[in-house]
Amino acid sequence: MKLANVVGSGPNGLSAAIALARVGVRVTVFEGEDVPGGSLRTEEATLPGFRHDIGAAVFPMGVASPFFRSLPLQEHGLQWVEPEIPLAHPLPGGDAVALFHSLDETTANLREDSGAYRSLMEPVADAWNDLIYEVLGPVFHVPRHPLALAGFGLKALQPATHLAQSTFATERARALFAGLAAHSVVPLDFAATSAVALVLGVTAHAGGWPVARGGSGAIANALTGVLTSLGGSVRTGTWVNSLRDLPQADCTLLDVTPQQFLKIAGDAVAPERRRPYVKFRRGPGICKVDWALSEPIPWQNELCRRAGTVHVGAFMEEIAASERDAFEGRCNDRPFILLAQPSLFDSSRAPAGKHTAWAYCHVPNGSAEDKTAAIEAQIERFAPGFREVILARNTRTAPRMEAWNPNLLGGDLSGGSMELTQLLRRPKLPPYSTPIPGVYLCSSSTPPAGGVHGMCGALAAEAAALHLGVRLPSLTPQR
Known part of the structure; x- marks a missing residue:
């Protein structure tokens, strides 16, 4: 053997x-x-009974993964919980854009850019069952679906800022795309940042952005x-x-x-x-805050109250500036925030009537700067009264993330x-x-x-x- x-x-x-x-x-x-x-x-990182995912927490690629799909994970206790809306993105003035499970709902929400979004995403969604094996396969391999991969690659290799500006007429649609692209954790004018936005966007339509029941x-x-x-x-x-x-x-x-x-x-x-x-080269680190809450986050826009994940960062220019600063070694006073509120859909995360949420922003690798105040200020812009529902918080700077898991060098999640x-x-x-x-x-x-x-x-x-x-x-x- x-x-x-x-x-x-x-x-x-x-x-x-x-x-x-x-x-x-x-x-x-x-x-x-x-x-x-x-x-x-x-872990119960804040108060007893409040269960927080300290590291990975939302799993669009988990349900898409060819390998995970080949395993009997449900037989060993795993239950995926799918939020009503995978992603919402609040905008100034109480507006918001959202990534729905339905391509039709998403296009309707994007109004003037409904046709542009459909033209961009529908071909990727239609080919997704073939593309997933190309996207998550070896870097160098003989494509089994060359036409689908070529069509995807023509868009995916572009910088996210360029593809967003050339595709969408409105700041609303560009903001949604930029928030998705920011998961690449590199400046949004870098080549291939569109790939991350396209993949994460289509996963919402093809499989979802679930959390795991219980954490x-x-x-x-x-x-x-x-x-x-x-x-x-x-x-x-x-x-x-x-x-x-x-x-x-x-x-x-x-x-x-x-x-x-x-x-x-x-x-x-x-x-x-x-x-x-x-x-x-290491990527940027994160500063992450976990909260125990007395009630759900009081978002201005009701789409955000129905979403599992919320991107907080207004329009594309603000998001792009935040991501470039983190990559180039600077902290930003208005950082782009990635936030999740799992207890809205999984009651096992908090005592009855209470809630949990977490958010993080990207920071220079290894930065010990505590961004709690900046993170909470960003959320307060779109959810006035947020600080009043906080019962307790636990902040982990980039060095604390590495201390928690030595694989996260300098707080780098990637x-x-x-x-x-x-x-x-x-x-x-x-x-x-x-x-x-x-x-x-x-x-x-x-x-x-x-x-x-x-x-x-x-x-x-x-x-x-x-x-x-x-x-x-x-x-x-x-x-």
Whole structure:
């Protein structure tokens, strides 16, 4: 029997372990924390009975993921909860735009830009069942659906600011698109930032932006349950500081950043082969606030009261300025805010009649600046009286996020900057393999990069399987 070690029990580490265990490899996962999950952890961070997702919290790519969809996660307790509206974006004067499940509702809400939005998004939505395997597949592969991919790529490779300005006539539609593109965590005039906006937009229409009932820890528990049902195991409370700390195995997969890989590898990587890992650029960090609330956030616009996720940042120019400042090492006094209010749709998150919410903004990597006041001021612009419903708060600056999960270097949620050139080589080619034979990276620092979808782990497992001489089942549907 082949043996494999996996270091780190985030969604990618667990996915890599499951992919190998499904073909009979005996896998052991080593996790430093007392519970598995990496950033999939739910804690009472403010007051007793108020349950907060400290890291990952909303999962459009989770329900879209070909790998997650191949697993019996529901049999192991996972229940997706879909908000009434995936995303709302409040605007000055009490207006708001929204991303609905229905393409028709979304276009109607965009008024003058209804036709432009439909022309942009409908072809992507129609091809989505084919495109998802291209978007979340290996960076370099022979496309199974070349026409669909080519049509998507012509739009996706454009900077978000350019595509928004050339497509939409109104600031309302541009604001919605810019907020989606800001999930790329790079300046919105960078190439391929439109890809993130297109993918996140179409997921709302094709699958949704759900939360996990009870908190994101339920996803980790379900993945762990699948792994143990296949004979794998997870050892918590076991920090791995060196490859020498691991038992003998036929291969090892590391759910860590490139910088952490070098520390664990030590002198097993020759100096001349360390450069790609040393030079791998971190993305901006975040400052995140969790709130216990006496009642729901008092948004001016009722669409925001029906949405699971809310983007707060007025129009495109304000959003773009905030994202550029964070990328270039400056803090912004009016930061773009990503906010979620899961207790509106999952009553297990708070005591009866009470609520939880969280929000974060991007900050320079490693910045210790506390942006609580700026975050709350931004929300207050569109929800007057918000501060009056706060019962308690817990703020984590970028260094505190890293202390909570060492994989979040400098508070970076994405495993490294997602600018196009780095996406293509995260951190080197070929991806997943390292200078050490039989040792592979399987974290979000590898393709297809950040997001909770497990595909980095599943694709790294394919590379490891070749080394082991075993074959993994294809995630691409056969025609």
